Amino acid sequence: MGNNPPLLSKPIDGIKLDLSQKSLQHLNEEAKYYHQVSSINLSDNEITSLPKSLIQCATINELDFTRNSLSSLPYGLLQMAQLRSLSLSDNCLTDLPEKIANLKHLQHLDLEANQLKELPPSLKKLNYLNSLNLSRNRLTSIPVNTSVLSNLIELNLSGNSLTMLPECKSNLKILNISHNDFEKFPSRKTLTGLKALKELSFTSNQLKEVPESIAILTNLTILDLRTNNIERIDQCIGECINLKRLLLSRNKLKNLPKQFNKLTQLEVLELKDNQFTNFPRVVFTLFSLQNLDLSNNNISGMTIPSCYYSTSGHLSQITNFKKLPKLMQLKVLNISSNRIFAIDARFFLITPSLAELDINNNKISNFPCTLPTLKQLKILKLDRNNLSFLSGNFENFLSLKEISLNGNLFTEFPTQLTNLPNIDEIRLISNMISTIPNSIKKLSNLKELNLSDNK
Numbered sequence: 001m002g003n004n005p006p007l008l009s010k011p012i013d014g015i016k017l018d019l020s021q022k023s024l025q026h027l028n029e030e031a032k033y034y035h036q037v038s039s040i041n042l043s044d045n046e047i048t049s050l051p052k053s054l055i056q057c058a059t060i061n062e063l064d065f066t067r068n069s070l071s072s073l074p075y076g077l078l079q080m081a082q083l084r085s086l087s088l089s090d091n092c093l094t095d096l097p098e099k100i101a102n103l104k105h106l107q108h109l110d111l112e113a114n115q116l117k118e119l120p121p122s123l124k125k126l127n128y129l130n131s132l133n134l135s136r137n138r139l140t141s142i143p144v145n146t147s148v149l150s151n152l153i154e155l156n157l158s159g160n161s162l163t164m165l166p167e168c169k170s171n172l173k174i175l176n177i178s179h180n181d182f183e184k185f186p187s188r189k190t191l192t193g194l195k196a197l198k199e200l201s202f203t204s205n206q207l208k209e210v211p212e213s214i215a216i217l218t219n220l221t222i223l224d225l226r227t228n229n230i231e232r233i234d235q236c237i238g239e240c241i242n243l244k245r246l247l248l249s250r251n252k253l254k255n256l257p258k259q260f261n262k263l264t265q266l267e268v269l270e271l272k273d274n275q276f277t278n279f280p281r282v283v284f285t286l287f288s289l290q291n292l293d294l295s296n297n298n299i300s301g302m303t304i305p306s307c308y309y310s311t312s313g314h315l316s317q318i319t320n321f322k323k324l325p326k327l328m329q330l331k332v333l334n335i336s337s338n339r340i341f342a343i344d345a346r347f348f349l350i351t352p353s354l355a356e357l358d359i360n361n362n363k364i365s366n367f368p369c370t371l372p373t374l375k376q377l378k379i380l381k382l383d384r385n386n387l388s389f390l391s392g393n394f395e396n397f398l399s400l401k402e403i404s405l406n407g408n409l410f411t412e413f414p415t416q417l418t419n420l421p422n423i424d425e426i427r428l429i430s431n432m433i434s435t436i437p438n439s440i441k442k443l444s445n446l447k448e449l450n451l452s453d454n455k
Contacts, residue, residue, distance in 0.1 A: 014038025014059050019045070027051050034060065043067055043087075049075035058082055066090050066110075078102045089113050089133070101125035112136055112156070124148045135159045135176070142166055158201070169193040178203040178224070185209065191216040203227050203247075215239035226250050226270070238262035249273050249293070261285040272296045272334070279335075284327070284350070291332040295358070299338040302347050326350045336360035336381070348373050360384055360404075369394050369416060383407050383427075390414045398422065406430055413437055413451075421445070429453050 016039040019027075024045040031053040034040075038059050043066035054060065055076040062085040065074065070091040077086075078099045086103065089112035096111075101122035108131045116137040130151045136159035154174040162180040167190050175197055182205040186194075191213050199222040207228040215236035217223075222245045230251040238259030245268040253274040260282040268291045269283070276297040283292065330351050336358045345368040348354070352373045359367075360383040367382060369392030379402045388409040394400075394416040402425040403417065410431040417426055418439040425448040434455040440446070 017041070020064075021045070027054060029053050031057070038062065039085075040064070047074055050077060050080075052076070055079050061085065061105075063087070073097065073100075081105060084108065084128075086110070096120050096123070098122040104128070107131065109133070127151065130154065132156070165190050165194075167193060171196050173197060174199040176201040178205070180205055182207060185211050185213060188213040188216055195219065198222070200224070208232075210234055210237060212236040218242065221245070223247070233257055235259040241265065244268065246270070256280045256282050258282055264288060267291065267329070269293070287327060288329055289327055290329050292330060293332075293334040295334045295336040295338070297338050299335065299340055302335065302340055302343040326352060328353055331355045331376075334358040336362070338362055340364060342366070343368065352376065355379065355399075357381065366391060368392070369397070375399060378402065380404070390416050392416065394419050401425065403427070413440075415439060418442060424448065426450070 015037045017037050018041045020041045021044040024042070024047060027047065027050065029051040034054055034057040036059055037057065039062035040060060041064045043064050045068055047065065047068050048070070060080065061082055063083060064087040066087050067090040070088065070093060072093070078097065079102070081102055082105055083103050084105055085108040086106060087110040089110045091114055093111070093114040093116060095116065096119060098120045100120060104126065105128055106126050107128050109129060110133040112133045113136040116134065117139065126149065128151055129149050131154045132152060133156040135156045139157065139160040139162060142157060142162060142165060150171060152170070152172060155172055156176040158176045158178040158180070160180055162177060163182060165186045170193055172194060173196060175194070178201045182202070185207055195216060196219060197217055198219055200217065200220060201224040203224050203226040205228055207225065207230055209230060209232040210225065212234045214234060218239055219242055220240050221242050223240070223243060224247040226247050227250040230248065230253060233253070233256065235257040236259070237257060241262055241264065243263050243266050246263070246266060247270045249270045250273040253271065254276060263286060265288050266286050267288055269286065269289060270293045272293045272295040274297055276294060276299055279294070279299055279302055283289070327350055331353055333351065333354060333356070337360065340359065340362040341364065343364065353376050354374060355376050356379040357377060358381040360381045362385050364382070365386040365388070367387065367390065369390050375396055376399055377397060378399050380400060381404045383404050384407040386409060387405065388411065397420060399422060400420050401422055403423065404427040406427055406429040408431055410428060410433055413428070413433050413436050415437055417423065418437065420443070422445055423443055424445045426446065427450045429450055430453040432455055433451060436451070440449070
């Protein structure tokens with residue numbers, strides 16, 4: 001067994017034995033060695049068979065064979081019917097034997113990063129299985145027999161060569177089909193069997209639209225559609241009223257349907273790396289929104305719209321900006337890497353809870369610094385703009401801890417920054433500043449002042 005003793009710990013249901021990364025080819029055959037052991041980590045070894053003493057140890061319910069260069073299952077493994085968790089990830093398995101059904105108490109089966117092209121029909125007999133990881137294999141179709149696994153809650157099929165979902169009824173709550181070859185979003189008929197889904201990951205496929213079939217998935221809380229070719233989202237997205245996270249970065253979107261206003265529980269909306277030229281008007285009705293990312297688009301201005309879509313779906317005229325519904329929960333706003341020349345100060349009247357504002361890499365020459373509504377702001381990023389001065393005295397930025405003004409046109413240190421009582425980081429890299437005011441000494445909390453690459 002080598003000179004290094006195994007690492008032992010005692011979880012609630014027994015001893016956990018860590019034998020990982022020991023270049024083992026064989027295991028101890030003494031029965032007493034496995035007394036009261038419930039879990040064995042054998043990852044990063046060269047195990048091809050299991051000793052009889054281990055196989056007959058009824059207390060062991062978890063085995064990890066990750067990275068053992070297995071081309072077939074270790075001898076004796078299929079006799080351990082009591083196993084609840086089995087990891088065989090990062091091996092060289094090309095198939096599974098029919099006798100995998102012997103492991104009838106399995107709840108978690110991890111087969112990630114093998115060379116599987118299909119699964120045995122007997123898999124359907126694993127009635128207790130609730131988590132199945134088949135990511136990074138060579139599957140071209142989804143085994144229909146997984147649909148009869150009534151307790152299966154989480155299925156990971158990412159990184160295969162799938163092009164469609166089968167029509168089947170399932171109790172799945174979490175489905176990951178990212179990094180496949182889907183060109184179309186599943187039809188209504190297909191999704192009808194997946195109504196229980198709460199999390200769906202569809203990243204890195206070839207989708208061009210989100211059609212009306214999305215309306216079937218009313219229980220979704222997380223929808224990840226990043227890195228596709230999506231140009232259109234159907235208005236039926238508004239039926240997904242339980243959505244909390246909607247990730248649409250790296251697509252080809254230019255606008256959002258007005259029915260977004262029904263997503264009243266949405267907390268995170270990612271829209272970076274799309275083709276927006278204007279700030280999406282419907283965002284002003286997402287009152288639960290906490291994090292909004294619109295970076296890397298073609299937005300040229302930040303203005304308050306003259307009207308907006310109310311939650312009832314009607315277009316409401318704005319006559320008094322102070323009465324405009326506020327995004328009280330919005331804490332993080334990223335509008336970096338756009339073409340923004342100016343920001344309407346009134347925009348911040350509806351975002352009083354902002355804690356982090358990223359406007360890096362735009363074309364702003366004047367930033368409104370007298371705003372009374374940004375008292376919660378802690379991080380302000382204004383790198384690579386056209387700023388040569390700061391207007392106002394920053395007296396309302398009482399919570400600001402970090403400000404970044406790198407790559408601008410400052411020739412003098414902005415003295416307003418010395419009015420920030422809680423600031424601890426100031427960055428003014430790559431400007432044209434030659435002197436620092438004495439008033440900088442009164443910033444007792446300042447931990448970092450970076451003025452590199454100035455005069």
